Amino acid sequence: MTNEVAGETRTGRPPLEFGSGPLADIDLTRPEVHAERDLGEVWGLLREEQPVAWHPTADGGFWVVSSYAAAVEVYRNSDVYTSARGNVLATLLTGGDPAGGKMLPVSDGPRHQQIRRVLLRALTPRALAGLAEQVRGATLRLVREAVRRGDCDLGHEVAPHIPLAVICDLLMVPEQDRELLLTQSKLALASEGPGGTEIEARLARNEILLYFARLARSRRDTPGDDILGLLIQMTRSPIALTDQELLYNAYSLLLGGDETTRLSMIGTVHALTRWPDEWARLRAGEVSVETAVEEFLRWTTPTLHAGRVATEDTVLGGRRIGRDDIVTVWNSSANFDPRQFDEPTRLRLSRAPNRHLTFAIGPHFCLGAQLARIELGALVAALVRTTDAMELIGEPKRLYSNFLSGFNRLPVRFTAARDTRPPHPAEEGEVR
Numbered sequence: 067m068t069n070e071v072a073g074e075t076r077t078g079r080p081p082l083e084f085g086s087g088p089l090a091d092i093d094l095t096r097p098e099v100h101a102e103r104d105l106g107e108v109w110g111l112l113r114e115e116q117p118v119a120w121h122p123t124a125d126g127g128f129w130v131v132s133s134y135a136a137a138v139e140v141y142r143n144s145d146v147y148t149s150a151r152g153n154v155l156a157t158l159l160t161g162g163d164p165a166g167g168k169m170l171p172v173s174d175g176p177r178h179q180q181i182r183r184v185l186l187r188a189l190t191p192r193a194l195a196g197l198a199e200q201v202r203g204a205t206l207r208l209v210r211e212a213v214r215r216g217d218c219d220l221g222h223e224v225a226p227h228i229p230l231a232v233i234c235d236l237l238m239v240p241e242q243d244r245e246l247l248l249t250q251s252k253l254a255l256a257s258e259g260p261g262g263t264e265i266e267a268r269l270a271r272n273e274i275l276l277y278f279a280r281l282a283r284s285r286r287d288t289p290g291d292d293i294l295g296l297l298i299q300m301t302r303s304p305i306a307l308t309d310q311e312l313l314y315n316a317y318s319l320l321l322g323g324d325e326t327t328r329l330s331m332i333g334t335v336h337a338l339t340r341w342p343d344e345w346a347r348l349r350a351g352e353v354s355v356e357t358a359v360e361e362f363l364r365w366t367t368p369t370l371h372a373g374r375v376a377t378e379d380t381v382l383g384g385r386r387i388g389r390d391d392i393v394t395v396w397n398s399s400a401n402f403d404p405r406q407f408d409e410p411t412r413l414r415l416s417r418a419p420n421r422h423l424t425f426a427i428g429p430h431f432c433l434g435a436q437l438a439r440i441e442l443g444a445l446v447a448a449l450v451r452t453t454d455a456m457e458l459i460g461e462p463k464r465l466y467s468n469f470l471s472g473f474n475r476l477p478v479r480f481t482a483a484r485d486t487r488p489p490h491p492a493e494e495g496e497v498r
């Protein structure tokens with residue numbers, strides 16, 4: 067399958083296809099390919115020669131969009147590239163997402179906008195200001211404890227506690243249930259090693275949905291103004307959210323908010339151990355935390371791809387896309403496109419502007435972007451305040467997934483800085 071539109075390829079050479087030539091052994095559906103190989107060169111070749119390439123599978127295939135420009139084109143146009151049949155490759159290849167049309171990331175059109183607008187109210191910088199202070203205090207305390215101990219596995223000891231606690235606060239999930247949600251959310255999206263199965267993931271997803279069904283039932287009469295409360299309120303007219311929509315959206319907030327942020331935090335510390343000069347600049351105050359956070363988000367790109375389905379025949383990057391074709395946008399490539407980012411393979415914390423696609427762009431732009439920035443900013447600020455140096459003291463362990471990217475295990479040694487400032491007011495608060 068080539069589907070070439072005459073005269074529109076970049077190099078004039080025959081189009082690159084997965085499964086043959088230089089891409090003979092690259093199967094993007096396999097988690098091992100992402101966990102065990104450095105795909106930098108492959109993405110470079112694709113962006114240069116075939117920014118929209120066909121990837122065959124045993125019983126079909128999908129389009130792979132690797133350039134920044136083509137990725138933006140897909141993200142912005144949800145009329146032609148719909149999310150309503152799923153936005154993750156694995157579900158699209160197995161017949162589509164059962165939550166299609168019932169959960170924000172996999173819905174389109176006016177109802178998507180309507181629900182999104184209500185939830186956004188709870189996630190603006192102003193709405194999150196109080197929570198942000200709490201997050202900064204709690205994160206500083208966690209990091210200070212880790213630094214005091216010296217050696218720690220950031221993947222297990224620090225990073226998991228922050229995002230889940232924050233999103234559970236926003237959904238008002240009781241304390242005693244949080245450990246269960248952490249375990250299930252890890253299983254639902256990725257796996258700790260190459261042995262994870264789709265069945266295991268599906269069971270975990272069901273477990274989370276059942277949990278939210280019970281929680282929502284118990285709060286039906288007194289919803290409150292937290293995010294779960296807003297969802298419960300939306301079940302009334304005029305929006306009249308169905309029970310299924312309520313559960314799927316609570317689920318999506320939990321999963322969207324937990325694993326991705328955790329991975330960006332672990333990846334941030336990993337990056338700092340590899341780029342000591344950038345760490346020195348950050349510590350010296352030459353780069354603001356806000357600017358650095360954007361580069362950490364680009365660098366770590368926790369969601370490798372987003373999936374769409376073409377609603378009509380169209381042309382993208384010189385290739386003919388057929389109606390109903392699966393189109394996948396690879397953030398992991400677009401965020402390193404030299405046509406958009408100068409020296410993209412260099413961590414440059416002062417990079418500005420930094421229009422990365424880590425949160426996508428367009429109608430599905432991440433609802434929790436502000437929250438994720440607060441959490442990552444809290445980590446970076448806490449490191450600057452408490453830490454003099456950090457180094458890896460063991461092999462980091464990557465997670466196995468074709469959707470998420472990052473480390474589950476990151477053994478690091480911190481050297482404490484002399485911090486003469488008084489404790490942050492929220493530092494004494496509970497880390498839940």
Ligand code: HEM
Pocket residue numbers: 149153170171172182233318319320322323324326327330367368369372373423424425426429430431432433434435437438
């Ligand atoms: C570093 C952390 C995060 C990353 C990398 C990330 C990434 C993304 C991406 C790429 C999308 C677009 C998906 C698509 O276009 O198909 C998205 C959407 C979304 N994210 Fe995030 N996210 C993060 C944090 C969060 C947090 C903290 C929350 C929870 C509050 C959240 C909730 C959502 C929701 C609900 C959507 C769907 C929005 C819509 O379709 O209108 N995310 N996220």
